[in-house]
Amino acid sequence: MSNVLCVAWRTPGLGLRASSLLPPNATAPFRSIGRHSSPAWLLDSISRRFLNSSSLFTPLPFRLRRPEAPCPPSPSQISARFFQNSAGLLSQKVPPPEHGVKLRDEPFSKAEIDAIFGTRAKISLAMGNRALSVLQGRRLDGTLDLDFPADITRAVRAAGLDAGLKYLRENYPIDEDAAIMARIEREEREEETKLIRRAEELGLYKPQSGSYGAELGEGDDPSGRSVLKEYRKQNEERLLAEAERKRQEWLEGEEKDREKWKQQMEKNTSLQKYEDTSALEVKERADPTQRPVLAWIQKHHLRATNYEMDVTQLTTRRRILPALGFTLLTLGLCYAFAANYEPPAKADRMWPDLPPAAATAVAIIGANVGIFVLWKAWPPAWRLLNRYFISVAAYPRPFSLIGNVFxxxxxxxxxxxxALIWFVGTKLHDEIGRGNFLALYMAAGVIGSFTSLTIHVLTNKLFITSLGASGAVSGKPACLPACPFGIPRAVYLANNQITSEKLTIAFLPREWQDTISAPGWVFLAGLVTFEVLSMVFPFRMATLDHWAHLGGYLTGTLWAVNWKEKERIEREKNKTWLDKVFG
Structure with missing residues (x-):
């Protein structure tokens, strides 16, 4: 603590005072000055009131006998006059009228006033209520020792005030001693504040914070008001307001979606013929504050749905030609990959201990499973998946021809x-190698997708979508599966052409496989017949993309014929002259 306060207190000493300001009896030595100085009779009254407040008839300060001889001025009074100018001594502010504390909503009646103060007091109704209010206010403020307003002292005698105080103490008890102590502490703080401010004005005191009485922070933090907290509070309020605005826009957007969808229905006749009307309905939006997860899912569902797409502006040519160009480009890349692929050395492989066929199948299966997880568990990916991983005849995108295969x-x-890729694809992989296998996989997939897209566009079935395997297991005795890109079917055919073996069911006992078997062309003919019959007599238990299957069959057949021709040419080149003559 700095001792500047003492310096500021002692500054108006004897050497600095004008002699004309001293009273005649100022020759008496100064007493020590405490934190609060008052006349001796005042301090004596407060102390006696504090020590004997339980008595109902303690003499009030206004009843005490004033000292006959004038008291010498206290040092606090002298110092106060030293810091004031002459104008302040001549002009004194008129104190505001004292109203006290209202005891109850309705004023006391005349009978109650007479019962409190006595009939001889002859106190009016208004003055009686005012005196009680002022007395109660003085009790709460701890200022019963101060002089009462002049109008009350003229109208009410001391005995009447004692009677009113007695009534209040009996019917409205409070801790008057605590009120007096609170008043003393309050006046001490005010006096100390005045002294510190005066010392600061004179340059005798400089607080470490830069200014005395600076604004405290939250919870009376002496470090002051935190600008960072204010910015944070403003940002939080701004974010809350922004979130509420977005919430209202989200809830109000449902009607806009209905209007957009209605306009789409009016423009597009193909959409009007669509049978599954439940898929075309605009769902009710969830409140983000009540069902945040559902609202989050609906938000990304709407982002993935393009209401602004005008399919009426696309012609048949604009739908088919870009897809045809992408298909031809893919076939060219597949041919180049198959012709130039060289298998890596075992040391250079990522999984050297895993057979190449199994590694290839695992990679393909992993890609398919990853996209499946995005469909099921990650709504933010739906917009990307709807664009490039599903084939839509109404608004085709070229990359979706290969994306929907996965x-x-x-x-x-x-x-x-x-399962078909693992059990059948690995066997074909061992026969033809990785380069040919991957080229056949991609070529069959893109040709199957292009075939399906072209047929749906030409037949004006624009709102049919296709992805992945378009069918499931049919009710065949052999439990033959269906696949959208036709690779397993091409696998069966190619395997038959290469090894000249009959096709059978792998999990049957060996003695049964010779009986339950058929040549590859018979198996292929049966699959094609099944697809044709399914298109003529559609099954309701499963929705199959038969045109994609037929495209896969065509790709596998052409590849197998080409492979067989290459094998024949290679054998002819490797024949000796003796084999050529006698072959």
Whole structure:
């Protein structure tokens, strides 16, 4: 603590005072000055009141006998006059009228006033209520020792005030001693504040914070008001307001979506003929504050749905030609990949201990499973998946011809196709190698997708979508699966052409496989016949993309014929002259 306060207190000493300001009896030595100085009779009255407040008839300060001889001025009074100018001594502010504290809503009646103060007091109704209010206010403020307003002292005698105080103490008890102590502490703080401010004005005191009485922070933090907290509070309020605005826009957007969808229905006649009307309905939006997860899912569902797409502006040519160009480009890349692929050395492989066929199948299965998880568990990816991983005849995107080959939305769908890739694809991989296998995989997939897209556009079935395996297991005795890109069917055919073996069911006992078997062309003819019959007499138990299947069959057949021709040419080149003559 700095001792500047003492310096500021002692500054108006004897050497600095004008002699004309001293009273005649100022020759008496100064007493020590405490934090609060008052005349001796005042301090004596307060102390006696504090020590004997339980008595109802303690003499009030206004009843005490004033000292006959004038008291010498206290040092606090002298110092106060030293810091004031002459104008302040001549002009004194008139204190505001004292109203006290209202005891109850309705004023006391005349009978109650007479019962409190006595009939001899002859106090009016208004003055009686005012005196009681002022007395109660003085009790709460701890200022019963101060002089009462002049109008009360003229109208009410001391005995009447004692009677009113007695009534209040009996009917409205409070801790008057605590009120007096609170008043003393309050006046001490005010006096100390005045002294510190005066010392600061004179340059005798400089607080460490830069200014005395600076604004405290939250919870009376002496470090002051935190600008960072204010910015944070403003940002939080702004974010809350922004969130509420977005919430209202979200809830009000449902009607806008209905209007957009209505306009789409009016423009597009194909959409009006669509049978599944439940898929076209605009769902009620969830409140983000009550159902945040559902609202989050609906938000990304709407982002993935393009209401602004005007399919009426696309012609048949604009739908088919870009897809045809992408298909031809893919076939060219597949041919180049198959012709130039060289298998890596075992040391250079990512999984050297895993057979190449199994590694290839695992990579394909992993890609399909990853996209399946995005469909099921990550709504933010729906917009990307709707664009490039599902084939839509109404608004085709070229990349979706190959993207939908890796896309599945049901567990049965992906399980069936991945099982075929593992059990049949690995065997074909061992026969023809990785380069040919991957080229055949991609070529059959893109040709199947292009075939399906072209047929749906030409038949004006624009709102049919296709992805992944378009069918599931049919009710065949052999439990033959269906696949959208035709690779397993091409696998059966190619395997038959290469090894000249009959096709059978792998999990049957060996003695049964010779009986339950058929040549590859018979198996292929049966699959094609099934697809044709399914298109003529559609099954309701499963929705199959038969045109994609036929495109896969065509790709596998052409590849197998080409492979067989290459094998024949290679054998002819390797024949000796003796084989050529006698062959």
């Amino acid at each position: 896309s599945h939305q049901t567990v049965r769908h992906i399980a069936t196709n991945m």
